[in-house]
Amino acid sequence: DTGVSQDPRHKITKRGQNVTFRCDPISEHNRLYWYRQTLGQGPEFLTYFQNEAQLEKSRLLSDRFSAERPKGSFSTLEIQRTEQGDSAMYLCASSLGTGWAEETQYFGPGTRLLVL
Amino acid sequence: GENVEQHPSTLSVQEGDSAVIKCTYSDSASNYFPWYKQELGKRPQLIIDIRSNVGEKKDQRIAVTLNKTAKHFSLHITETQPEDSAVYFCAASVNDMRFGAGTRLTVKP
Numbered sequence: 001d002t003g004v005s006q007d008p009r010h011k012i013t014k015r016g017q018n019v020t021f022r023c024d025p026i027s028e029h030n031r032l033y034w035y036r037q038t039l040g041q042g043p044e045f046l047t048y049f050q051n052e053a054q055l056e057k058s059r060l061l062s063d064r065f066s067a068e069r070p071k072g073s074f075s076t077l078e079i080q081r082t083e084q085g086d087s088a089m090y091l092c093a094s095s096l097g098t099g100w101a102e103e104t105q106y107f108g109p110g111t112r113l114l115v116l
Numbered sequence: 117g118e119n120v121e122q123h124p125s126t127l128s129v130q131e132g133d134s135a136v137i138k139c140t141y142s143d144s145a146s147n148y149f150p151w152y153k154q155e156l157g158k159r160p161q162l163i164i165d166i167r168s169n170v171g172e173k174k175d176q177r178i179a180v181t182l183n184k185t186a187k188h189f190s191l192h193i194t195e196t197q198p199e200d201s202a203v204y205f206c207a208a209s210v211n212d213m214r215f216g217a218g219t220r221l222t223v224k225p
Contacts, residue, residue, distance in 0.1 A: 033213065042122075042205045042215030043160065056212050059117075091159065104150065105213060107159040 004108035025094030122216025139206035
């Protein structure tokens with residue numbers, strides 16, 4: 001499968017625990033995005049990377065959230081001290097960005113997080 | 117930052133009719149406008165996109181129009197089929213992508 005993959009697909013955790021999600025983009029894609037989607041809403045931008053550099057982070061993103069893309073390939077999203085309001089689908093997408101032009105973003109299957 | 121509004125939130129049409137979904141955006145610097153289809157429990161899939169230097173684009177039964185002056189763009193689906201039933205999201209992008217809240221389209225056979 002050469003598409004975007006995410007792991008795990010489902011995660012149930014207790015409030016206060018830390019969780020980490022992984023995203024593997026399409027291999028030649030240099031841009032990687034994280035989104036959060038709650039029921040009945042569109043994906044909400046969280047952050048994005050060009051290669052290993054984190055270029056933008058949503059102002060809505062709590063300090064409990066951190067993302068890395070250490071070698072410009074896969075990325076991890078960590079949520080510390082989870083809260084019930086963090087329950088959502090976490091989507092990753094990747095694209096081949098060149099210069100200023102935005103390119104098609106391809107989404108992964110998502111990680112569904114439930115915080116009890 | 118960019119703000120995208122999408123209307124209607126729900127749309128029900130008879131099979132064979134046309135469906136139109138409209139979006140407005142706030143940031144005049146936005147230069148890329150994709151539309152995604154999301155079926156229940158699945159990832160968003162791109163169905164069509166348009167860039168700011170183009171006013172209209174068509175792909176079989178699907179078309180998108182862009183009015184940069186008014187900062188709005190629309191999705192048109194003709195000859196709708198039951199398998200078109202899904203949630204459709206518009207988005208606008210300048211470095212990052214902002215999505216509308218979605219339109220749940222139901223095509224009744």
